[in-house]
Amino acid sequence: MEPEPKQPESTFCIPWPCVDLSSKQPEPEKSQPKPQKSFVQAVSNVCEIPLSQFPQACVKGDRLAIAIPEGDYTAGIEDCKHNLHGRIIWPKGATPLTVSELKNKLSIMWKDLSKWGVSSLGKGYYEFVFSTLEDVRRVRSTASWNLTPGLLKLFAWSKDFNPRVQQNASA
Numbered sequence: 001m002e003p004e005p006k007q008p009e010s011t012f013c014i015p016w017p018c019v020d021l022s023s024k025q026p027e028p029e030k031s032q033p034k035p036q037k038s039f040v041q042a043v044s045n046v047c048e049i050p051l052s053q054f055p056q057a058c059v060k061g062d063r064l065a066i067a068i069p070e071g072d073y074t075a076g077i078e079d080c081k082h083n084l085h086g087r088i089i090w091p092k093g094a095t096p097l098t099v100s101e102l103k104n105k106l107s108i109m110w111k112d113l114s115k116w117g118v119s120s121l122g123k124g125y126y127e128f129v130f131s132t133l134e135d136v137r138r139v140r141s142t143a144s145w146n147l148t149p150g151l152l153k154l155f156a157w158s159k160d161f162n163p164r165v166q167q168n169a170s171a
Helices: 039-044 070-080 098-108 133-141
Strands: 059-060 063-067 084-090 116-122 125-130 145-146 150-154
Touching: 070 125, 084 133, 125 133
Parallel strands: none
Antiparallel strands: 059 063, 084 125, 084 150, 116 125, 145 150
16 A cells, blocks of 8 residues: 655645744844943943044133134023022021922922023022023012022023122122
């Protein structure tokens, strides 16, 4: 008796690969752990900008100065039209707030304002950045803000403000 000739296997095509379980699933690649970079390696290649692209500093008096193109300077001044400066007057012996604590305290009082931010300029002075001119008007409508302890006095932003040369006008 002769064996029967083998019939070709019927091929059944499933057009959707996600449903076809007959095909061998690829094995997930074993991910090689990435070698840890040292701190020096991580910060040494942050960006590679040729030194020739940096503006050249020059000496003016006893300081270094860098020329800023007029257009960039004007745009920077325009960006500050919604800024205010402020100073906190602390009672004697009070512990000054951190910028984060100040922001949290003011967020309660200024909860109806749009997005705003604050940064320390040193010597008890701060710069406040507001989203709208209306917000600037709203916070300026109050002469001083009671931070318990301490009072926040806000005043107009000026491009030449330097906290190191300010004289105390109130105590």
